Amino acid sequence: xxxxxxxKLIKWEMAGVILPILLISLLxxxxxxxxxxxxxxxxxxxxxxITSIVGxxxxxxxxxxxxxxxxxxxxxxxxxxxxxxxEKYGVPVLWAILIxxxxxxxxxxxxxxxxxxxxINPFIITLALSSVILGIATAVTRGxxxxxxxxxxxxxxxxxxxxxxxxxxxxxxVAILVFIIMNKTPLGRQILAxxxxxxxxxxxxxxxxxxIIIVHSLSGALAGLAGILQVARLGSAQLSIGMDxxxxxxxxxxxxxxxxxxxxxxxxxTLFGAILMAIIINGLVLININSFWFQLFLGVILLAAFEMNxxxxxxxxxxx
Amino acid sequence: xxxxxxxxxxxxPMVNKVSFKWIRNSNSLSILGIIVLFSLGLSxxxxxxxxxxxxxxxxxxxxxTALVGLAQMVVIGSGGMNLSVGxxxxxxxxxxxxxxDSMGLPIFFSILIGVIVGSLCGLFNGLIIARMGATSVxxxxxxxxxxxxxxxxxxxxxxxxxxxxxxxxxxxxxxxxIIGIPVIMIITLLIAALLGFVFKYTGLGRQILAxxxxxxxxxxxxxLVKRTVLITHVISAVLASVAAxxxxxxxxxxxxxxxxxxxxxxxxxPLIGGTRLMGGKVSVSGTVLGxxxxxxxxxxxxxxxxxxxxxxxxxGMIILAAVSIDRIxxxxxxxxxxxxxxxxxxx
Numbered sequence: 001x002x003x004x005x006x007x008k009l010i011k012w013e014m015a016g017v018i019l020p021i022l023l024i025s026l027l028x029x030x031x032x033x034x035x036x037x038x039x040x041x042x043x044x045x046x047x048x049x050i051t052s053i054v055g056x057x058x059x060x061x062x063x064x065x066x067x068x069x070x071x072x073x074x075x076x077x078x079x080x081x082x083x084x085x086x087e088k089y090g091v092p093v094l095w096a097i098l099i100x101x102x103x104x105x106x107x108x109x110x111x112x113x114x115x116x117x118x119x120i121n122p123f124i125i126t127l128a129l130s131s132v133i134l135g136i137a138t139a140v141t142r143g144x145x146x147x148x149x150x151x152x153x154x155x156x157x158x159x160x161x162x163x164x165x166x167x168x169x170x171x172x173x174v175a176i177l178v179f180i181i182m183n184k185t186p187l188g189r190q191i192l193a194x195x196x197x198x199x200x201x202x203x204x205x206x207x208x209x210x211x212i213i214i215v216h217s218l219s220g221a222l223a224g225l226a227g228i229l230q231v232a233r234l235g236s237a238q239l240s241i242g243m244d245x246x247x248x249x250x251x252x253x254x255x256x257x258x259x260x261x262x263x264x265x266x267x268x269x270t271l272f273g274a275i276l277m278a279i280i281i282n283g284l285v286l287i288n289i290n291s292f293w294f295q296l297f298l299g300v301i302l303l304a305a306f307e308m309n310x311x312x313x314x315x316x317x318x319x320x
Numbered sequence: 321x322x323x324x325x326x327x328x329x330x331x332x333p334m335v336n337k338v339s340f341k342w343i344r345n346s347n348s349l350s351i352l353g354i355i356v357l358f359s360l361g362l363s364x365x366x367x368x369x370x371x372x373x374x375x376x377x378x379x380x381x382x383x384x385t386a387l388v389g390l391a392q393m394v395v396i397g398s399g400g401m402n403l404s405v406g407x408x409x410x411x412x413x414x415x416x417x418x419x420x421d422s423m424g425l426p427i428f429f430s431i432l433i434g435v436i437v438g439s440l441c442g443l444f445n446g447l448i449i450a451r452m453g454a455t456s457v458x459x460x461x462x463x464x465x466x467x468x469x470x471x472x473x474x475x476x477x478x479x480x481x482x483x484x485x486x487x488x489x490x491x492x493x494x495x496x497x498i499i500g501i502p503v504i505m506i507i508t509l510l511i512a513a514l515l516g517f518v519f520k521y522t523g524l525g526r527q528i529l530a531x532x533x534x535x536x537x538x539x540x541x542x543x544l545v546k547r548t549v550l551i552t553h554v555i556s557a558v559l560a561s562v563a564a565x566x567x568x569x570x571x572x573x574x575x576x577x578x579x580x581x582x583x584x585x586x587x588x589x590p591l592i593g594g595t596r597l598m599g600g601k602v603s604v605s606g607t608v609l610g611x612x613x614x615x616x617x618x619x620x621x622x623x624x625x626x627x628x629x630x631x632x633x634x635x636g637m638i639i640l641a642a643v644s645i646d647r648i649x650x651x652x653x654x655x656x657x658x659x660x661x662x663x664x665x666x667x
Contacts (some may be wrong), residue, residue: 118647119647119651121598124587124591124597125640127584127639128636128637129636129640131632131633132632133636135630135631135632135633135634138629138633139627139630143629247465247468250461290476292472292479293472295476296468296469296472298472299465299467299469299472300469302464302468303448303465303466306461310452
């Protein structure tokens with residue numbers, strides 16, 4: 001009986017994001033010109049790719065009931081490091097990407113270590129670190145961008161496999177990887193247990209400190225990867241990368257059905273959450289709304305996501 | 321802060337030790353010490369530091385920082401946080417400036433409408449937070465979303481274009497002096513004093529702090545949580561609005577990007593000043609002194625010819641230093657409490 005209720009809820013929560021996607025797509029197809037053109041769909045797919053990886057980076061920290069406010073700065077730091085490695089030091093593309101992801105992981109690990117070892121409120125640590133990390137990137141590059149990137153690297157942003165952008169495939173691959181970690185491995189179960197009730201997890205023998213450090217490292221790795229992919233998409237490494245990630249990093253998982261209180265995540269929901277957001281913003285472009293208003297819509301979308309989260313919590317409360 | 325009253329009771333020989341401990345534990349005094357040392361150091365290194373012009377610039381920067389810090393402090397005291405102080409400031413600055421520039425409205429009404437718009441933003445914040453359960457997490461998420469809404473309104477109205485046509489009598493608020501004292505500083509200190517009064521002597525102040533101390537206990541002891549959350553966020557928004565109104569007067573133009581960089585120091589000023597991040601304990605004088613220290617530091621960096629590109633990094637490190645000091649103090653307090661308990665049990 002309880003399984004049936006749970007199944008119903010799972011179906012409902014995916015419906016909460018998939019139905020609006022279908023509805024808005026239909027509306028846009030009939031009301032606006034150019035929604036289903038290959039050009040528009042490609043640009044949508046590229047946006048979704050970056051947004052969903054950023055959302056998954058936040059999803060990891062949400063799963064232990066914490067935030068990563070520094071993910072934008074981590075993305076910017078990695079992007080600038082990558083740019084420097086490729087342009088200034090002529091490091092081979094593959095090595096540069098690996099070093100970039102490693103750097104993101106290291107930043108996340110430092111963040112996790114600070115949270116665990118100092119006992120200072122995680123919120124303020126990630127807030128301060130976001131400024132420290134971006135500050136280092138700004139000071140070292142002196143605010144300048146890297147434009148002379150090798151063609152092989154820029155190709156990553158332009159490559160198609162079976163007519164699907166490579167970046168989008170990478171995002172799907174990352175989502176599958178995160179899904180497997182969270183749902184099929186002991187590590188994932190320990191992460192979710194820590195998020196649901198840290199004290200209970202500690203008492204049942206889980207090394208919660210280690211889990212927190214691992215989660216922040218993974219979150220940093222994904223933020224770094226998103227930064228690298230953004231560089232590939234733009235064709236240049238700029239400090240502005242990651243500046244507008246914070247809001248969408250929360251909106252994508254929450255729209256997809258991740259509970260803000262921790263202990264429950266929906267990895268593919270995050271992908272759909274990113275799609276929903278991208279389609280809404282795309283729709284605003286197609287119906288010629290002044291782009292200065294987009295910020296307002298993003299805020300409203302996030303508020304709507306919270307309202308959905310509230311309703312879902314209430315339903316879960318009834319379900320239990 | 322409750323140490324001196326208790327500890328001063330014992331016999332004479334204790335007094336010396338106690339008063340030293342009191343200074344060490346008193347946040348405001350130790351910050352004041354740092355401020356004095358820092359200023360002495362700066363005036364020794366740079367000839368331009370102790371000039372009237374420079375001190376005036378410091379006073380202006382200090383005033384804005386203090387008001388923004390107080391706006392954050394009020395909400396932190398209630399156990400929440402307000403990420404939208406900057407976005408509210410930006411919107412209010414634009415509304416006030418826009419009313420004077422394109423509508424030609426009198427100064428008084430422009431300011432009044434600006435403050436009303438700000439309070440409505442605060443009310444909106446409070447309503448959403450109360451709906452989401454009035455916890456610290458909900459205030460973070462709600463104000464993250466609303467800051468995007470307010471910034472969106474700001475950009476949508478202005479198309480990111482500033483208003484330059486600001487009446488000269490209005491700019492007096494930001495750049496004028498009365499008997500040699502900057503008007504902007506007089507206004508700030510008056511507001512700080514009023515806020516200090518609210519927290520020290522009124523039921524409202526106690527209710528806000530009770531909410532931050534323990535939400536459930538506060539609710540059970542009959543405090544109207546929703547109402548208090550609403551009032552807290554309206555006060556915070558009004559303080560942010562005043563900061564923006566004064567900043568417009570100081571810049572002599574209403575820029576849409578006002579408030580963009582407020583978030584970090586809005587937390588830094590109260591945290592340096594000994595406000596507890598978890599809520600329940602605030603210090604108005606500490607926040608004001610914290611703001612003064614921040615203003616002096618950024619002014620000092622200019623005089624020391626420090627690379628401007630390191631500014632963001634240094635701001636982050638200042639916050640880390642402030643919370644680390646606070647953390648050390650908490651740990652030490654807990655340790656001494658535990659020791660006292662053990663001694664009592666042993667006896």
